[in-house]
Amino acid sequence: MALPTTYTRVALANRPRDFINSDTFSTEIQRLEDLKPSDTHVVVRVDYISLDPAMRGWINEKGSYVSAVKIGETMRAFGFGTVVKVKDGKTGGLRVGDTVKGQMGWAEYRLLRESELEKLSIQRGLDVLDYLGPLSYPGYTAYFGLFDVGKIKAGETLVVSGAAGAVGSIACQIGKLKGCRVIAIAGSQDKCEWLENELGVDKALNYKDGDFYKKCKEIFAASGSGADAGGWDVYFDNVGGDMLDFMLTRMRKGARVALCGTISQYNSSKPKGLASYTNLIVMRARIEGFLVYGINHSLSRALTTHQIPYRMDYASKFAEAEREMAQWILEGKLKRKYHVVEGLAKAPEAINLLFTGGNTGKLIVKVSKGASSRL
Ligand SMILES: NC(=O)c1ccc[n+]([C@@H]2O[C@H](COP(=O)([O-])OP(=O)(O)OC[C@H]3O[C@@H](n4cnc5c(N)ncnc54)[C@H](OP(=O)(O)O)[C@@H]3O)[C@@H](O)[C@H]2O)c1
Known part of the structure; x- marks a missing residue:
């Protein structure tokens, strides 16, 4: 897979008092070669990220139900990506080309802990975006x-x-x-x-x-x-x-x-x-x-990285909900609509659509041009 030499990440620069504004985030160009895969970490190209109202709470000083994003830290976001680099000679586990879901963040590429990623297999008849909507x-x-x-x-x-x-x-x-x-x-x-x-x-x-x-x-x-x-x-x-x-x-x-x-x-x-x-x-x-949150289907992994102070409701039952809703989609009983914004650079502005009512359906940022969806 041909990779660029640099990538963009968007970090929290200032905590807003009310609405997110042009000072809230900063954009930085980084060298991709500095992301070095290891026995525990892989390099992921971020394909799609979810924009959620809860993000407003995550950038408050006190955080919310998860710890606050720190100043200078890459903005947190759930999403999907494609594994683009694993350590030379590594056997087992994730492979180059695998689609994975987890906390991707506002960046075009990330070095992510393999144990906090879940390999995604898209069920026949469904779309990758469904795994940020009804199936998430x-x-x-x-x-x-x-x-x-x-x-x-x-x-x-x-x-x-x-x-x-x-x-x-x-x-x-x-x-x-x-x-x-x-x-x-x-x-x-x-x-x-x-x-x-x-x-x-x-x-x-x-x-x-x-x-x-x-x-x-x-x-x-x-x-x-x-x-x-x-x-x-x-x-x-x-x-x-x-x-x-x-x-x-x-x-x-x-x-x-x-x-x-x-x-x-x-x-x-x-x-x-x-x-x-x-x-x-x-x-x-x-x-x-009630609170529905968890990184993967495994709650314990989420607890390690994101310092979630409360036991999350329903994480052990996500698969059950996913099965039933996938069936409803396949039977044409559950419709879904995605509001997709193209390019990571648009994320800081697009998040306010959630607060102005500019979105209909699920708000998503398509980060990688290489990512594709049928919807
Ligand atoms: N408890 C949990 O575990 C959990 C999990 C996920 C989400 N949530 C919550 O669920 C809610 C919806 O989240 P979502 O991801 O589905 O977002 P969303 O509904 O796709 O987007 C937010 C929508 O809220 C409406 N809105 C914004 N400001 C408003 C206001 N002042 N008064 C009335 N409506 C307003 C806007 O639509 P209009 O054009 O209709 O104003 C906007 O499109 C949020 O409150 C979110 O925090 C809770």
Whole structure:
């Protein structure tokens, strides 16, 4: 495999106070010959990386559920790559040409510990990008958030915020597959049309519309009867803040909030509190956070390098979720959409699409021109 003499990496330069800006990251050119494979490490060409809202927390001083990325360190990112160099004479383990997944980072090439990489074999009929979407964290998050935390049942009303994003779009579809009435909330008319016409939700509402709350109240008022009147049973929340506060005023008895994310608060140093939480008592309702993270299917490997302070939920069950969702994709029951940005240089700007609503579906950066996907 012909290799260049230099490569680019993007490092954390300054911690932003609110939105990521042009001072947050710095770009450096490095010599590829300085990446030397060994008995434990291989050189990987980074093909695709995932951009995630959680990255905003990773670059805060205190970090979040993983340790903070240090100033000067290559920005952390999950993704795929191709092994391009192994130590001369090495036998066994990864070989040149293998596709691997793991923590690639914002760089065109990396020297990575072999034990923290997982060889990827793409199932027939699926695409490499599916392993950053439904068959990776976005998929697992929707799956376990709905089944284990939300405990959705057929016939219930499920509300999903951030519905046109990576996690939300999968949550909406799983809700429909399981017989729920699904109300999706997203930030544009186009997204709402996609959710209704392509993904088949029962109703999609644009929260940026002036009459959003009025429309919501009408929809909930028209649903159910008796003790079931006026609301939702499960709220899969990606957004937090005012939206969550409003939703807490429209619960049915025994409602469950699967608290997945609070993206409306990630760029704020003082996240908003809730005013309507006393309704949880009246409605005998439950609000529960959950965390889906892990480097490979092996939790222990993740613990070594990334100093994850908590035991991660569901890591031992990822394979189960992956099998079921792969089947749904193959049967045409689960649609996926990828928003692919070309070139590592675009990553520092592209990450803000997650906070401005510029992405529909899973946001991915294609790092290597040599990488290919059918989608
Ligand atoms: N608990 C876990 O383990 C876990 C795992 C993965 C992700 N998450 C969380 O899940 C959520 C979705 O993640 P994702 O990767 O699927 O991202 P995503 O939904 O693909 O992208 C983020 C979307 O959030 C919406 N948004 C941004 N700012 C907003 C605001 N102020 N109010 C309302 N909506 C806003 C935007 O869409 P609009 O156009 O609709 O505004 C944007 O496209 C995030 O909160 C993330 O942190 C949690």
